[in-house]
Every structure is written in structure tokens, then in C-alpha cells.
Amino acid sequence: MNEIEITKEPVELYKILKFEAMVASGGEAKLVIAEGLVTVNGVTETRKRKKIVAGDVISFAGERYAVKLAK
Numbered sequence: 001m002n003e004i005e006i007t008k009e010p011v012e013l014y015k016i017l018k019f020e021a022m023v024a025s026g027g028e029a030k031l032v033i034a035e036g037l038v039t040v041n042g043v044t045e046t047r048k049r050k051k052i053v054a055g056d057v058i059s060f061a062g063e064r065y066a067v068k069l070a071k
Contacts, residue, residue: 001057001064009069010051013040013058016067022060032060 004020016022017029017038030048032038038045039059040052052058054069 001066004058004065004067005070006052006054006067007070009053011053012048013038013045013050013052014048016052016058017060020065022063037061 004016006016014026014029014033017032018026023029023032033048033050034046036044036046037060040050041057042059052067054067056067058065058067
């Protein structure tokens with residue numbers, strides 16, 4: 001499982017996809033979320049602005065990402 005380190009909580013889901021280069025742009029991030037291609041903690045997430053916090057697990061494109069807070 002990959003790790004994503006965030007510096008503050010919460011972070012909007014589409015921003016994580018964009019800044020971690022899982023997608024090419026914010027628009028593409030919003031599109032893949034709206035199409036139901038992203039899960040958060042095992043549940044399909046269609047809210048682009050879903051608040052992500054440390055401990056969440058994001059799944060996209062066959063990869064899983066554990067979110068942790070930077071120290």
C-alpha cells in the first residue's frame with residue numbers, strides 16, 4: 001500500500017488526486033470521482049470535496065493509498 005502524507009487536515013479528495021499526480025488535472029480528478037472510480041475506506045465516493053483525514057484509505061486505478069499526517 002502506498003502512503004500519502006498530508007500537512008493539514010482535512011484535505012478535499014480531488015486535491016489529493018491532483019497533487020499526488022494520480023490524475024493530470026483538477027478537472028480530471030473531479031471527473032473520475034463523479035464517475036464513481038474512487039473509493040474512500042472501501043466505499044465508492046462521488047463527492048469531489050469529501051474531506052479526507054489521516055487514517056483514511058483511498059483506492060483508485062487498482063492502487064491503495066493510506067493517508068497519514070506529517071509530523
